[in-house]
Amino acid sequence: MSKIIVIGSVNHDRVWTLNGPLRSGSRLSFAKRTVMIGGGGFYTASQLLRLGEEVVIVTRLMDDELGHAALKELGTMGFDVRFVAMHSGETALAEILLEPNGERTIIADAGRPGIALSARERIAGNAAYINALLLDETLLSSLDHIPLVISQLPLRPAVSRPADIVITSRTDVAGKEMDAVWEQAREIAGTRLRTLVLTDGPRPISLYDGQSLTHVEPPTKIDVVNTLGAGDSFAGCFVSELLRGKGLPAAATEASRLTAEWLSQRDASA
Numbered sequence: 001m002s003k004i005i006v007i008g009s010v011n012h013d014r015v016w017t018l019n020g021p022l023r024s025g026s027r028l029s030f031a032k033r034t035v036m037i038g039g040g041g042f043y044t045a046s047q048l049l050r051l052g053e054e055v056v057i058v059t060r061l062m063d064d065e066l067g068h069a070a071l072k073e074l075g076t077m078g079f080d081v082r083f084v085a086m087h088s089g090e091t092a093l094a095e096i097l098l099e100p101n102g103e104r105t106i107i108a109d110a111g112r113p114g115i116a117l118s119a120r121e122r123i124a125g126n127a128a129y130i131n132a133l134l135l136d137e138t139l140l141s142s143l144d145h146i147p148l149v150i151s152q153l154p155l156r157p158a159v160s161r162p163a164d165i166v167i168t169s170r171t172d173v174a175g176k177e178m179d180a181v182w183e184q185a186r187e188i189a190g191t192r193l194r195t196l197v198l199t200d201g202p203r204p205i206s207l208y209d210g211q212s213l214t215h216v217e218p219p220t221k222i223d224v225v226n227t228l229g230a231g232d233s234f235a236g237c238f239v240s241e242l243l244r245g246k247g248l249p250a251a252a253t254e255a256s257r258l259t260a261e262w263l264s265q266r267d268a269s270a
Helices: 040-050 065-077 137-143 178-192 230-243 248-269
Strands: 003-008 011-018 030-038 054-062 084-087 093-098 104-107 127-131 148-152 165-169 195-200 203-208 213-216
Touching: 003 040, 003 230, 030 040, 030 065, 030 093, 040 054, 040 127, 040 230, 040 248, 054 065, 065 084, 127 137, 127 230, 148 178, 148 230, 165 178, 165 230, 178 195, 178 203, 195 230, 195 248, 203 248, 213 248, 230 248
Parallel strands: 003 054, 003 127, 011 093, 054 084, 127 148, 148 165, 165 195
Antiparallel strands: 011 030, 093 104, 195 203, 203 213
16 A cells, blocks of 8 residues: 555536537536536545555635535545645535536636645655645645656646656647647656656557657547546556556556546446
């Protein structure tokens, strides 16, 4: 078992399961509507927990009924919640539109001022995973002493953080050449960066070190009705496999297989 610090969001998602695809100007109907805990940090941390890792979650929740219910659920699930900060305010739901083909569209509130995720003291662990825009100085100082740091590539202005590996998806960097994405990753991760990982749904995963490119074919191709959290879950599996001693291509292959297995099981139980 490894100790992994997950720095990222824990949201309340309202998932609308649509009866048809999104089309501009159309009238939508939905089969069901569900409120659940979600967020990039939550999905990655949950996958790590399922794989038997010790997970310290660094996030913030609102100091209201939904926020305290989420904090209680995180503790019950088995997360170390000592670094979950409670902020005054009301929990805002993220609206997620889920199409029949599994694609999802996320509608989130962009009006809130950015608040850095924080830690009251330095945190130690075997690895850290970051899916957040703003980190305070204590967290940044902690990362300098953690052997393996993996960060999602931020899609909005974000504080730089030392990271060995940066993960993003082809969709999020659509139209950009690999070298341009590498330079974007270097800006956020600094000179510590050694690998850029690009996921692409069921298509090959790309591993790039600034000079050479390796493609990893996913071992399992599946059709799913819900892709929510797939990329975040891949990241969790990838971190775990690296800590178990696998090289980058083997870790990506196994992470892809485990994610496909998880998505299939979730569909079957829906």
